[in-house]
Amino acid sequence: MDPFGLPGSVEATLGAYHASSRRTLVPLLAYKGPFLAEWFGEIIRHEEDADVREALAGIARDTLRETIEILATMSAWEQTRIDPSPEHGRLLQRRAIHDLLRLKEGSSEVVLLTGMQAPTQELRARLVALADRDREHADLLRRLLGSGALASLRARPQGDGQLGAHEGRTHGSTLAASVRARVREMEESGVRVDRLVLSAVSLRHLRDEGEVKPDGTALGLPVDVDFGWRGEGFALVTDARASLAEVVSAGLLDQD
Helix, strand or coil: CCCCCCCCCHHHHHCCCCHHHHHHHHHHHHHHHHHHCHHHHHHHHHCCCHHHHHHHHHHHHHHHHHHHHHHHHHHHHHHCCCCCCHHHHHHHHHHHHHHHHHHHHHHHHHHHHHHCCCCCHHHHHHHHHHHHHHHHHHHHHHHHCCCCCCCCHHHCCCCCCCCCEEECCCCCCCHHHHHHHHHHHHHHCCCCEEEEEEEHHHHHHHHHCCCECCCCEECCEEEEEECCCCCCEEEEEECCCCCHHHHHHCCHHHHC
16 A cells, blocks of 8 residues: 555656655655554544544545645646755755654653553563664664764763753843854753754744744754743753653663
8 A cells, every 4th residue: 555545656656756856755745654554544443532533534634635735736846847956855854864763752652651551571571672672763763863872871961051941041142142052052062952942932032033934943943832931931952862761761760
């Protein structure tokens, strides 16, 4: 079965497109695949709440329409004889791998959570071992992205300064300058920032400073907005982060 719910194989779906278009199409369509897969259909079928079930089914139907529209749009793009840039294709490819890492992290969490419910120690050990394999896969993806694998808790930078989450800005500075300064501090400490979390107030301030871009980034970083935060605050998420399930699976808590 084609992963996008379309007739034929992936090659048949993409065969009419130029190589430059495929570099863009493959990541775009890969994000649609999970919502069109048979397992998503099973999630819908097993959902007890009728309203949730209908909403999920609507998402699946609309995702199929989106997929068809993406293919039609890229076909029209090709008629302009202006190819997507190779840099854009590489950006999408790396972003897709990054988000697959998040999926592996989630898999490790749910398998470990299931293991904690197992009725016998043997079954629990088998599920924990499976969670550990997902953790190893996540570690591999981190290395491929240049992030590095999980290390001992003792190996992480300690220090006295708070580099991750911040309330407000540096006195006398713009918010953008404050964020940039914190990003430099993080990178100088040996970790790379890969996401910015903003309060709604901070988002408005960065917008007023001309730092919010139409592509969903600010200051060159992907952004999440936490509407539960009050006032002006931001947090820097680095590529050194891992889920607690992975930390437990790797036995890092036992090292301290």
